[in-house]
Amino acid sequence: MTTHTPPTVYIIGAGPGDPELITRLGYRRLHQATVILYTDSLIPPEMLADIDPGVEIIGSADKTLEEILAIIIDRTRSGHTVARLHDGDPSLYGAIQEQMMGLLAANIPFEVIPGVSAYQLAAARLRVELTLPQQIQTIILTRMSGRIALPQPQELASLAAHQASLALYLSAKNITTAETELLQHYPPTTPVAICYRLGWPDEQIWLVPLSNLATTSQTHGLTRTVLYLVSPALVLPTVPKIYQGETSTQTITPSKLYDAQHDRLFRGG
Ligand SMILES: C[S@@+](CC[C@H](N)C(=O)[O-])C[C@H]1O[C@@H](n2cnc3c(N)ncnc32)[C@H](O)[C@@H]1O
Numbered sequence: 001m002t003t004h005t006p007p008t009v010y011i012i013g014a015g016p017g018d019p020e021l022i023t024r025l026g027y028r029r030l031h032q033a034t035v036i037l038y039t040d041s042l043i044p045p046e047m048l049a050d051i052d053p054g055v056e057i058i059g060s061a062d063k064t065l066e067e068i069l070a071i072i073i074d075r076t077r078s079g080h081t082v083a084r085l086h087d088g089d090p091s092l093y094g095a096i097q098e099q100m101m102g103l104l105a106a107n108i109p110f111e112v113i114p115g116v117s118a119y120q121l122a123a124a125r126l127r128v129e130l131t132l133p134q135q136i137q138t139i140i141l142t143r144m145s146g147r148i149a150l151p152q153p154q155e156l157a158s159l160a161a162h163q164a165s166l167a168l169y170l171s172a173k174n175i176t177t178a179e180t181e182l183l184q185h186y187p188p189t190t191p192v193a194i195c196y197r198l199g200w201p202d203e204q205i206w207l208v209p210l211s212n213l214a215t216t217s218q219t220h221g222l223t224r225t226v227l228y229l230v231s232p233a234l235v236l237p238t239v240p241k242i243y244q245g246e247t248s249t250q251t252i253t254p255s256k257l258y259d260a261q262h263d264r265l266f267r268g269g
Contacts, residue, residue, distance in 0.1 A: 005109045008076045011096055013089045013115015014038070017199030019047045021121065026113045033083035035075045037068065042087035042225065044200055056080075065095070069102040076108050089117040092141060093169055117141075118227040119167035122195045125205060127238040130165040130231055133255050138164035144171035144178045160185035165231035172226045176214040182230060186210055191234035193243065195227045196220070207234060207243040 010029040015021030022030070030036065033055065036048065040059030048057060056075075060068050072082050086094045090112060103110045119141060123130050130139050140159050143150070150156070159166065160182045171178050182190075188211035196204045208216045210230065217226065 007109045007111040008080075009072055009082045009084060009103055009108055009110035010113060011084045011086065011090050011099070011110060012113045013117075014043050014047055014085050014087055015116040015199065016088050016118045016121045017042075017044055017197065017203075018121075019044070019049070021116045021199060022047070023113065023115065026115060029111070029113055030083050030085065032081055034080045035071075035082045036085060037071060037082065038085035039087050043085060047085070065098055065102075069099060069106075072099075072103070073106050073108060086115070089115045092117050093143065118169070118195070118198055119229060121198045122167070122193060122205075122227055122229045125195070125198065125203075125240075126193055126207075126229070126234060126243060127240060128231065128233045128236060130233060132233055136163075136165050136232060138162060140164050140166040141169065142166065143169045144174040144181075146170065146174055155181070157181040157184045163232070165229070165233060168228040168230065171228060172217060172222050172224055175217045175222075175228070178228070179210065179214040182210055182213075186230060190230060190232060193229040193231075193234060194220075194222065195229060196222055197225050198227065200225075205243055207239065 010033065012026045012029055013023070014026065031051070035056045035058070036051065037058045037060050038048070039061060041061040051057065058071060063071075072084065075082050084099065086096065088094070090096045091114070096112070100110065100112075119139075131137055140162065142154065142156065142159055144156060156168075156178060161184075163186060166182075168178060188209060190210040191207055192210050192213050194206040194208065194213070194217055204220075206216055206220070213228065217228075
C-alpha cells in the first residue's frame with residue numbers, strides 16, 4: 001500500500017503581474033503557506049498585499065539556487081509550508097527544474113500550480129487569437145541566445161522559417177540580432193507587439209512593423225521585462241486601435257469548431 005504525503009512546498013505561477021491573474025488554486029495555496037519565497041524582480045508587491053503579517057516573505061532575486069534550496073529545505077524541515085512563487089507560468093524560463101530536483105533529492109513533497117504566462121496576457125491585451133485556421137496553427141515560445149546559448153537547431157532564424165506566431169522572452173538586450181534573424185523569414189511588414197511590464201501599473205505596448213522592432217525597443221530604453229510577440233494575426237481589426245500602426249481590412253477563415261456544417265461530439269442534431 002502506498003501512502004500519500006501531502007506537499008509541503010507549492011511551486012506557484014503568479015501570472016504576469018496583475019494580482020487578479022493568479023489562479024484560484026494558486027491563490028489558495030499561497031494563503032496556506034507560512035513561508036513565501038518569491039521572484040521579487042518580476043512579481044509586484046501588491047501580489048502579497050493580503051498575506052497574513054505572520055508569514056515570512058523572502059525575495060529570491062538576489063539569491064543563488066543553493067541559497068533558495070537551503071531556505072526551502074530548512075523551513076519545511078522546521079514544519080513550515082512553503083510557497084515558491086514564480087512569475088508567469090513556472091514551466092517557462094522559471095529555473096524550476098533544478099529546484100524540483102533538489103526537493104526530490106531531499107525527499108520533500110511538492111506540487112506545481114500553473115500560471116498565466118506573459119504571452120497569454122499579451123494576446124489578451126491585443127485581442128488576437130494566435131492560432132488562425134489555415135494561416136497560423138503553431139505558437140513558438142523562445143528567446144534569443146544571450147548568456148545562455150540556444151541549441152543550434154533552435155536558433156531564432158530557423159524558428160522564424162515557420163512564420164508562426166512567435167513570443168520572444170528574455171531578449172531585450174539582443175533585440176537587434178533578433179530582428180535580423182526574424183527578417184530572414186518574416187516579411188519586414190510583419191507586425192510585432194513590444195509588450196513592456198504587462199499587468200503592471202506602468203504597462204506599455206507598442207505595435208510596429210518587424211523592420212522597426214529594434215529601433216523602437218531601444219528608443220524606449222527597454223532592457224528587461226519585455227515580451228515581443230510576432231504574429232501575422234496582429235493586423236486583424238480586433239486589435240485595439242491604440243496599438244495599430246495602420247487600419248486593417250484583413251479577413252480570417254473561421255474555425256471549423258463552431259461551423260454549423262461540421263459534426264461535433266457535443267452538439268445535438
Ligand atoms: C525569467 S522569464 C519568466 C517567464 C515567465 N515564467 C512567464 O511564463 O511569463 C522573464 C521574461 O518573461 C517575460 N515577462 C515576464 N513577465 C512579463 C511581463 N509582466 N511583461 C512583459 N514580459 C514579461 C520577459 O521577456 C522577461 O524577460
